[in-house]
Amino acid sequence: MADGILVVAEHLGGKLSDITFEMLGKAKALSGAGGDVTVLLIAGDASMAAELGAADTVAIVEGDGLADFNPESYGAALGAAVEAKSPRLVMVGYTAMGMDLASTLAVKRNLPHATFCLDVAIGDSITATSQCYGGKINVTTDLGAGPCVVSMLAGAAPADAGRAEGTPSTESLPAPASAGKIRFKRLIEPEAGDVDITAQEILVAVGRGIGSKDDIEVAEDLAEELDAAVAGSRPLIDAGWLPKTRQVGKSGLKVAPKLYLALGISGAPEHIEGMKSSATIVAVNSDKQAPIFNFAHYGMVADLFDVCEELTEALQERKG
Amino acid sequence: MTETKSSFAPLTAYSPRKKAQSFVQKDSVVIEGVDISGQWNKMFDAREITSYDLTHMDKLTAIPGAESMGWCYQCAQCIPACPVDNAGGDYGPRKIFRRLQTGVDIFNHSDMWLCTSCQNCVRVCPKEVDMVQIMPAARAAAVLEGNVPDELVEMFQNVSEYGNPMGQSARKRVKWTRGAGVDIRILPKDAQPVDVLWFVGDYYAYHDRGNDAAQAMARVFSRLEIDFGILGADERCDGDSQRIAGEPGLFEELARHNIEQFEKYEFAKIVASGPHAYNAIKNEYPKFNGGSGFPIEHYTQFLSQHLDRLTPLLTRPFAKKVTFHDPCYLGRHNGEYDAPRKLLQAVPGIEFGEMFRCKQQGYCCGGGGGGMWLDGFAAEHQTERLSENRVKEAIQVGAEVLAVCCPYEVSRFEDAVKSTDNDGKLEVLDIIEILDQCME
Amino acid sequence: MKLVVLLKRLPDLVEDLEVDDSGKALDTEFLKFTLNEFDDYALEEALLLKEATDGELTVIALDGEDVDKMLYTALAKGADKALKIENAGEASGNRGLAGIFAKVVSSLPHDLVLTGVQSAEDIDGQLAPMVAAILDEPCVEVVTQVATADGGVSIHKEYSGGVVAEFEIDTPAVVGIQASRQAPRYAPVSKVRQIQESTTLETVAGSAADTSVFTVVQMTPPETGGGAQMLGNIGELIKVLESKGVI
Ligand SMILES: Cc1cc2nc3c(=O)[nH]c(=O)nc-3n(C[C@H](O)[C@H](O)[C@H](O)COP(=O)(O)OP(=O)(O)OC[C@H]3O[C@@H](n4cnc5c(N)ncnc54)[C@H](O)[C@@H]3O)c2cc1C
Ligand code: SF4
Ligand code: SF4
Secondary structure, three states: OOOOEEEEOOEEOOEEOHHHHHHHHHHHHHHHHHOOEEEEEEOOOHHHHHHOOOOOEEEEEOOOOOOOOOHHHHHHHHHHHHHHHOOOEEEEEOOOOHHHHHHHHHHHOOOOEEEEEEEEEEOOOEEEEEEEHHHOEEEEEEOOOOOEEEEEOOOOOOOHHHOOOOOOEEEEEOOOOOOOOEEEEEEEOOOOOOOOHHHOOEEEEEOHHHOOHHHHHHHHHHHHHHOOEEEEOHHHHHOOOOOHHHEEOOOOEOOOOOEEEEEOOOOOHHHHHHHOOOOEEEEEEOOOOOHHHHOOOEEEEOOHHHHHHHHHHHHHHHHO | OOOOOOOOOOOOOOHHHOOOOOOOOOOOOEEOOEEOOOOHHHHHOOOHHHOOOOHHHHHHHOOOOOHHHHHOOOOOOHHHHOHHHHHHHOOOHHHHHHHHHOOOOHHHOHHHOOOOOOOHHHHHOOOOOOHHHHHHHHHHHHHHHOOOOHHHHHHHHHHHHHOOOOOOOHHHHHHHHHHOOOOOEEOOOOOOOEEEEEEOOHHHHHOHHHHHHHHHHHHHHHHOOOOEEEOHHHOOOOOHHHHHOOOHHHHHHHHHHHHHHHHHOOEEEEEEOOHHHHHHHHHHHHHHOOOOOOOEEEHHHHHHOOHHHHHHHEOOOOOOEEEEOOOOOOOOOOOOOHHHHHHHHOOOOOEEOOOOOOHHHOOOOOOHHHHHHOHHHHHHHOOOOHHHHHHHHHHHOOOOEEEEOOHHHHHHHHHHHHHOOOOOOOEEEEHHHHHHHHEO | OEEEEEEOEEEOOOOOOOEOOOOOOEOOOOOOEEEOHHHHHHHHHHHHHHHHHOOEEEEEEEOOOOHHHHHHHHHHHOOOEEEEEEOOOOOOHHHHHHHHHHHHHHOOOOOEEEEEOOOOOOOOOOHHHHHHHHHOOOEEEEEEEEEEEOOEEEEEEEOHHHOEEEEEEEOOEEEEEOOOOOOOOOOOHHHHHHHHHHOOOEEEEOOOOOOOOOEEEEEEOOOOOOOOEEOOOHHHHHHHHHHOOOO
16 A cells, blocks of 8 residues: 655755755645655765655665666666655656656556646645646646655745754665666766856846946846846847847847846837746836836836845845 | 850959950060060969959859849949948948959858848949849848848747747737727628728737837727728738748748738728838739739828828827938838828928938838848947937937837837937837827 | 657647636637647757768657648758658547657657657656657656767756756667757748648557546636736845745
């Protein structure tokens, strides 16, 4: 009889990713109905296991070919763990790594699977809410009584809830053999060259409201706190304040980050064309009539310099 | 050293390719008793200056429609006429010819894309080198080869998928009608015979500032009690700019679609908001309709015939200094210079003045021939935008308002006012917006 | 190299999507379908590979509205063969589609199958890993570059923050493409039409397995107000950023 929740931990470069804690927090909240929470830690070390205090059990798989993420060997390890633990719910991150694992597991073991999940609930049956069609429709699905698989969207649940202290029991699971058809070669760090604004999750975009080249620094400071890149409207590129590779719009690049923070941009159609697909648009403009407020999800009528300064400070404080 | 050529081919400028023939060198030459033996015949030897590799020139002029590029005899009349050269683009037919002659491959060169097809050079060229024919033909070949700037590709894709360059939903084509404040008959929903089928166009339908003009037009039509209807979601991009930018297949598809729509309804004439649609429907669509066209007028032509009824409605004064920008496709391409001016002159209180470059010599805004979707590309090859050059001129002649009647231009010039740091110094208005403002 | 690209069409997000009266499906009245953008990248990457290896490229799609045009476009871009799967019935979700595709692919000699990394309607999993699982072939998702290597292919897989992992995969294999090395090429309308007039699409019968593994309970558009929600101070802004999971 399937029981319990299995959370697949994710790590890169010796560090557990936020998604692991987001899922763990969610799993903890579900544990009343769902049973014990086991974190599957493939090739994790003791220090990682120590961070997983919120779990009831940490199941560790170690073995050859597991040192670096590999869709094939990690997939085999996950399959074996599901076989061994027969959980009611398997939670995988909807991430570059998780995408290699969840669908494969679901097909190979013939399990119901929901992706793009914002939320999961466990009752007599397990239901998931998925964010589909680029955020335009939410779909709730019934995955049956379990076992089943959900792929959780990053940021769908707070990570803090998964960071609790605790002393989970540990167990070691055997590493199954892998056919070796996929071989990890190396990790390539991004080049120091210019950032690709189309690949950023957060963009701090500045417009003519910034006033001068020197003041772009203010936006750069904020971007650093947000782990974001600075982009701009065309006039800033025309003026040579930002390189052409940072131009958003009709004659620039089309971007769709998770957050587009528009500072001192009026919202001309030619600019909107380049950023309208962003998941969340926040606009700061001193003119409450600025057309950008018709396209933004959130707006602030304020001086962009005040906002940059206060927000940067607030973020620094949060980090401590 | 004579060359045979067909009677209608103008003297070809290919002649430099023919090397001067070497004369047989004789030890001694005596002509009329004078001994001219010596080095004289060396100057008839082949000299490097005449031996060009004309592969690229030949490739271009072999394209049907692009032949006239080879006729240039380098007189340079065209250069001062070319707005792109004027904006620091080092451009114009003479320069393009010369670069081709020296071996530049236009298929991999910005020369292919900077021409706005404004036709100003054609006006002055004694050899009838016709950029308006050359460019669409050459670009179509470049598009087939896949040598196209990304900005254009994106536009082609949008137009082909959605029927408009903005990549917007066809259903949203009528969204602007909600803000017009008057009833607008959408023919596919209410197919009654109308006097006027109004071809609204992409910029009026989808661009914020175009919406303002479209709503103004609807109101003016209503006040004039004109019986009009629009195609609504069934209208598609007129296709003219796509044709000139090198996508004749797409143009044909759009033309056939729009013709099919026109044929569904009964109307006396089509009125187009934009000069590009006007040009396409008037001069190009008949090619896909067995040679027969549709009665078509640009809105300024249409309204200027109703001045007797329009003028009395213009009661609110518009006391501003106004100048007017001739759209290339209404003016030079179709010879209409008076209609827009007549409308402006009917505006009460207006102080109208011309810019230096007007009517036949009008300066181009830079949006034609695909220029609308080559802004980034052009910026890399010119020292300023044509629209920037133009707003400076408007300000120089003391205008407070730059009046336009092409849907591309409001967006271009408003942007140029900002980008030349002239915020607040020049207002850009479609003539229809001015008329609307003057009605109470 | 023998390449296969799986193309999928889905509702165009340019339109406002509406839910039908059942509350469990999209209202199809005004739906416009379009090629999954990631599949377009997969096709481009496959074309680049075909050119580099003098390979052979087959594109496959399920029959449906406007599918012919999509396949002719792929041929105009340089694909060698287009296969249209007919009579497969209503594929139930991606899982059903994966079964139909896998069956057709298994009958084709192939080294590499490419498709988009995901689509906006992948509620029940991604196509590439599911097809691979059925075919029992190795698969990597989020691929941004493919090159030939000894006995297989060498690929780049993108993690967050721009970090890239390089893998070697034995072929036959399946990859889910996130981006192609260059922007998808444009097929001029005249070329597409020319292909359309000179080529007939090949068809193959498909069979759908009964794979419905979950039931849709309801579909709802997330609540959105018109225009921006105005924020009064930095505190409110921070709350918004928190709720969106960006800080
Ligand atoms: C063919 C064509 C292509 C184009 N392509 C692009 C493109 O790719 N990308 C693009 O961006 N544009 C493009 N444009 C230009 C576009 O039309 C606009 O001119 C441009 O986007 C305006 O940039 P902006 O919003 O930064 O400047 P503005 O419109 O001048 O807006 C500045 C804003 O800052 C606000 N502001 C000023 N001071 C402050 C302050 N202290 N705090 C807060 N707010 C302040 C003002 O209220 C104003 O709203 C194109 C135009 C054309 C015609
Ligand atoms: S005006 Fe005509 S002939 Fe003279 S240089 Fe220009 S293109 Fe050549
Ligand atoms: S048509 Fe206009 S832009 Fe083109 S070359 Fe002639 S003058 Fe220059």
